[in-house]
Amino acid sequence: MPISDPTVSAIFQPDPDQAPKALLVAGACGNVGFGKLGQFGRLLAKHGVPVIALDLSDKVQGVKDQLRKAFGKRFTEEQVAAILDNITVVQGTLADVPEQLRLGFVFEAIPERLDIKRPFYTAIRERDPDCFVFSATSGLTTKHLFEGLPGADRSGVMHPFFPHLTNKLFEVPTRGCTTSKDTLKAIRKFLGGLGMNLLETADVPAFAADRIFCGMMLEAVRIHDSTDLSPAQIDDACKKLLGTSPFYVHNLIPGANYLSAHCMQLLSEEVDSTLYAIPELWKPYTEDPRKQWPYERGQRCTPEGYALVEKRMLGMLFSLTAYMLKHGVCGADQLNFLCENALAFRAGMPALMAQRGLGASKALVEAFLAEQGVTEAAAVAPVGELDDSHLANIYVGTSVHEGVGLISLKRRTINHQFIAELDQAYEALAADDSVKAMVLAPDGALSREFGHGADISCFLPVLGKHDQALKLIQTWKATLSKFQTSPKPTVAALVGRVLGGGNELASCCQARVAAGGTRLGQPEPTVGVLPGLGGCHNIHRASKAEFTARINELLLTGHGFEAEEAAEWGYVSKIVPVRDLPRESMAFAAGLADGSIERPAFRMDGAEAFTVDRSVDGKNEAGVPLDAELRELIAKTVEEINALPYAEGTAIEEVRAADSLCLSASKIGTKAMLRGKPPQFENAI
Incomplete structure (x- = not known):
């Protein structure tokens, strides 16, 4: 059956009339080889790409049992069985690999000796001339490894990071290397299609x-x-x-x-x-x-x-x-x-x-x-x-495409430097007369999700210190609010998870275009804080009044919601396939700028007055009891500020956010999150 994903088929089934080629992990018994065997095996099984575990050691005979144990309870027995059934174990050399299994990609993790590696590469080329060969070396350049050998242009380095079974980062030399531009293009698409991050470096001995x-x-x-x-x-x-x-x-x-x-x-x-x-x-x-x-x-x-x-x-x-x-x-x-x-x-x-x-x-x-x-x-x-140019655009980048300014987000959580760069990006595009609208989106390389919220470590120094907490909130809020009041339309392109401060940043934009399946939420109740960057009223002001009770429930519980539901409220303007999100969000922004698309409604006045139902679920999605004192603060704030004009409501929300950072719930919630454990609040509901 032909492989449907073109990023995978380009390497493993360039001819749809032939059976898929295999991925071979050489050195499958080592820490790196074993981890990447499991990772590639899991990711490629669903595409029908055969995976080969090759090693000289007889320990390779037990790698399937080791993988079954390593996968643990993260997958069902059926899923694990499908992954392992797709792996062929070979003890020996390349000559022992079944002839019918042609190789499309070799991930080499054998000992760091050129007298072993280079003959191995030569043998691969003799067997499968068009195969891609990448080494997991920790200290050799592509020139050391491949220069002068056949197929050097289809070879390179993919340096992985511990833990090898789950870490999706690869440092790949792309400058001054033997690897050709066409090969790098194919590898970028391949790794990206598997959800990996390719970090580009020069071809130097130490990564x-x-x-x-x-x-x-x-x-x-x-x-x-x-x-x-x-x-x-x-x-x-x-x-x-x-x-x-x-x-x-x-x-x-x-x-x-x-x-x-x-x-x-x-x-x-x-x-x-x-x-x-x-x-x-x-x-x-x-x-x-x-x-x-x-x-x-x-x-x-x-x-x-x-x-x-x-x-x-x-x-x-x-x-x-x-x-x-x-x-x-x-x-x-x-x-x-x-x-x-x-x-x-x-x-x-x-x-x-x-x-x-x-x-x-x-x-x-x-x-x-x-x-x-x-x-x-x-x-x-x-x-x-x-x-200063050497330290520019660390977290936020900008570019302009046919009159639409693109603000590329390279970090999933908000910290002080992120806010500073976001502010610089906004001001640069706001001052550019050629820019008619702006889109905020993950850059697609360093971040593939819109955002997970605030960096909790930024809150630790201000816990229990009201004036310092208020200054932090006001500083961050001053930047985010610019996107709401901008004379140039602003659009958030949402994908993956959009949580906490990430959703508040999105809520400060004037419209939101989301990829199907995007998950949103304000999980602050679990962290023990009030959503103070707009979360207590921006979603309400951008949504239809009949969904107020549902939004209130989500703010009090911290439960997540799908972009499709948010589209029913009016909070999300459009749902598109993931692959179309970049184009559709830019087109939507352009349409807002030229008037061909009506700007989404947002209540700047205080027309909506309501009472928040405090009797909703007292636990988060994981079943953890939430804090009663914080819940009352959130409920009271939501009621009060939604009945006020935007600017007045924003000012009160800032103070209430600082208030929340002085409650016991914030100290307990933030520290629990940093430890990766569920909080145990003093005033549990």
Whole structure:
């Protein structure tokens, strides 16, 4: 049967009259190979693409049982059986793969030795000349791997990130590589069609995310070596500063110390600098993959220790970032995405530099380089050569298409830097006379969903502090409100999940075009806060009055709703297929601008007065009891501000949002969300 998805058929069934070609995972018993075997196996089974698990080890005979266990209860027995039935296990070499299984794509995760890899690639070309071959190498360039071999143009690198079974990120060299433009185009479509994120870098030995991750560990080791701070104390400081724990992660992953040290050694080949020097203390841990750092969980870093870690760690990471930005290893937006999504940093390095300001970041780096006596400082950390353009468009980009300004959202959650860039984007398009309307949409590469809400970590510093909380809400609201009052029509292109602050941003636009199946919601009751960026009245004002009770129920419970239901209310203006969303949303905005489409209704006055039913479900969708005190605050706010003109209602909503951040519910809800656990409210309904 022909493969219906063209992004998959282009690689595995270019001739619809022939059977689909197979995807082969070489090195299926290793951590990377096993994880990607499971991931590709799951994603390709529904397309009928055969998957082959190849390894020399006899352990490969047990990979199906391992996968069954790894999939756990996330899928039904029938789904798991279909995935595993589609996998062919081969113990041996390429010569042992059944001849009838032609290869369309090879994902290679075999040992990091060119004397093994290059002969393997040659054998693939002899067997399947047109096959795509991509390596999961952690430190070799495409030139090292493929230059001079047949089919180098159809070969490349796809560097994945842990955990391998679920992580959808691949760092792919696209500049200065052997891989042809046509091959990269096919791979972009293939990965995108499977829901993967392709992060583009230059063809350099050490990957962009690895440089940050391994540099973090190197500086953590050096701090431990030169101070009396323990690994757990340094981790405590890093957790507060960055959101991750270098020593704990390296203890968790066997061999991680060697890989991190090796990455730093690769960087020393670019610039021979003491910035990459490996201390003697680290060497036993790089030589023995089972050796773990002494670690006593629960140890706290002193304020003085935290200040030291902050100065040195950011000095190191900003230095590495400056080099990558100056030499085009990775764009600021791509690098930032990798920091936040591959490394689980709370904010990426470019964003942290932008938030601190380029001048302050330069001063921090220069002080660090001087204090640590780093050699070749100007070459290894060219922070003085950066300007504001290097840190632009990290979270938000702009472009203009036939009179419609497109604001591309590259982050799924709202934070301070996102708001600052969103404001800059709006002002730039508002001042451009060629722009007649604006569309807000996920960029489709770094984000495929409109938005998941606010970054909870932004709320933590203002919990219980009314004036600071109010300032945060008012600052964010000032930007979002510009889209509601804009003289140029504004349209939100909704897809995926549109939750919390993401839905409030959408509600501040003058119209919404949604892809079918889009899921919306205001889940703030579970977080213990009031939806203060417009959620308490914008949806009402954009919807028909007969749906008021339903909207009230959703605001009090936090339950989600489908775009199709919102279209019945009038809140969503149009539902379109996912593939048509970019074109349809731009056309809708153009129609609003030229008057061919009527601008959706929005009650700016206070015509709607009603009473909110407090007796609706007292639990969220997961069955967690919600907070009674917060519910009353939301109900009272919704009643009051919907009876007022827009500006007056907005001002009250801001104060009530600050009020909510001073309730016990906000402290409990935000911390529970950060821990990934359900909240247990003091005043549960």
